[in-house]
Each structure stands twice: as C-alpha cells, then as structure tokens.
Amino acid sequence: MKRWFKTVLAVGVTSLTLAGCSDSEVGDVSLGLFTTKDIKIDALQDPVVTGVTCHISSIEANLDFSDPSDSSIACRQTGPITAKMLSEIDKSDSGEVIFKKSKSVFFKNMKLRRIYDEETKTLIYLSYSTKETSGSYKHSLSTVPLWETQAFNVSSQPST
Numbered sequence: 001m002k003r004w005f006k007t008v009l010a011v012g013v014t015s016l017t018l019a020g021c022s023d024s025e026v027g028d029v030s031l032g033l034f035t036t037k038d039i040k041i042d043a044l045q046d047p048v049v050t051g052v053t054c055h056i057s058s059i060e061a062n063l064d065f066s067d068p069s070d071s072s073i074a075c076r077q078t079g080p081i082t083a084k085m086l087s088e089i090d091k092s093d094s095g096e097v098i099f100k101k102s103k104s105v106f107f108k109n110m111k112l113r114r115i116y117d118e119e120t121k122t123l124i125y126l127s128y129s130t131k132e133t134s135g136s137y138k139h140s141l142s143t144v145p146l147w148e149t150q151a152f153n154v155s156s157q158p159s160t
Contacts, residue, residue, distance in 0.1 A: 026055070044099050046114060046123075048088050051079035052144050054125050058101075058110060071110055073127040075142040081149040091116050095124070121146040 027041030040060050046052040054075040090096035095115030115124040123146065128139035146152040 027057075031059075042101075044112065045078075047098055049081055049085045049114070049123060051077055051081040051085070051149070052123060052125075053078040054112065054127075054142065056110075056112065056127055070138050071127045071129070071140055073112070073125060073140045073142045075123075075125045075144050077144055077149065081144075081146060081151045083151045086116070086146075086151045089114065089116060091118065095126075117143075121152050 024042040024044055025040055026043045027039075029039040029041075031037045031039065037059050039057055041055055041057045044054045044056065046054070052075055054073055056071055056073045058071040093115070095113050097111050098114050099112035101110045109130045111128055111130060113126045113128070115126065116122075117124055123144040125142045125144070126139060127141075
C-alpha cells in the first residue's frame with residue numbers, strides 16, 4: 001500500500017511541477033494570500049487554422065491532486081484564414097480535439113475541440129472537462145465567424 005501511495009504522490013508532484021511550466025501561459029493571477037489557487041491564462045494558436053488564437057483561463061490548485069473543472073474561452077481571428085486551412089480540418093459534427101491539458105492525476109483533462117459550422121461559415125471552439133463535477137461536465141464556448149476572410153470569400157462562391 002505504501003508503494004502505491006508513493007507512486008501516486010510522485011506523479012502528483014511531477015504533474016504539479018509541469019503544470020506551472022506551460023509554454024503557452026500568458027497570464028497568472030493569484031486568488032489571494034491564503035489560497036494556493038491561481039487563475040492561469042493560456043494563449044493557444046489553432047494548429048491548422050493558424051489565423052485563430054484562443055485564450056483559455058482555468059484555475060490551478062498548486063497543492064491539490066486535481067484542479068477545478070471550470071474554464072473560460074475566447075477565440076478571435078488573429079491572422080489570415082484561408083480556404084486551404086479549412087480544407088484540412090475535420091468537418092464532422094464532433095470536430096476534432098486540438099489541445100489537451102491534464103487537470104488531475106486521476107485522469108481528468110481539459111480539452112479544446114474545433115467544430116466547423118458549414119451553414120454559417122463559423123468555427124466553433126469548445127473547451128470542456130472530461131470528468132463530471134457536481135452533476136455537470138464543465139464547458140465553455142467561443143466562435144470565430146469567417147465573414148470577410150479569404151476562406152469565406154472562396155467557400156461562398158458557387159462551384160462551376
């Protein structure tokens with residue numbers, strides 16, 4: 001039993017150490033002097049639609065085995081979005097996971113999924129927790145309309 005606890009403790013310490021070393025972190029706000037929780041803000045560029053950047057805020061509990069599941073997301077166009085980029089994305093109803101971050105040593109993750117709404121020519125970005133908390137899977141949503149982008153102009157023209 002002691003060996004199992006030491007392994008879990010080692011994994012927990014390692015994940016806590018790595019959690020503070022994010023290359024994408026652009027903000028770190030302390031929640032107060034008497035708490036070990038901070039709000040971390042990450043900037044993530046979509047790996048395929050590189051003209052989109054998402055900012056995700058989430059709480060990290062520095063001395064806990066699990067971070068809270070709440071997160072918030074805002075995505076904006078920060079560069080060109082081309083028809084070639086759109087041709088390379090998963091256009092299924094469930095889209096594709098473009099980012100994943102561990103939030104617990106007990107298999108809880110925060111994921112960022114991109115979904116394309118063909119009818120409105122809009123990219124949808126969904127941030128969500130993979131573990132139910134208080135009867136809910138915590139999630140947050142942001143959209144990037146393609147109006148007046150290179151991708152919209154090409155995709156809205158009739159095919160010949």
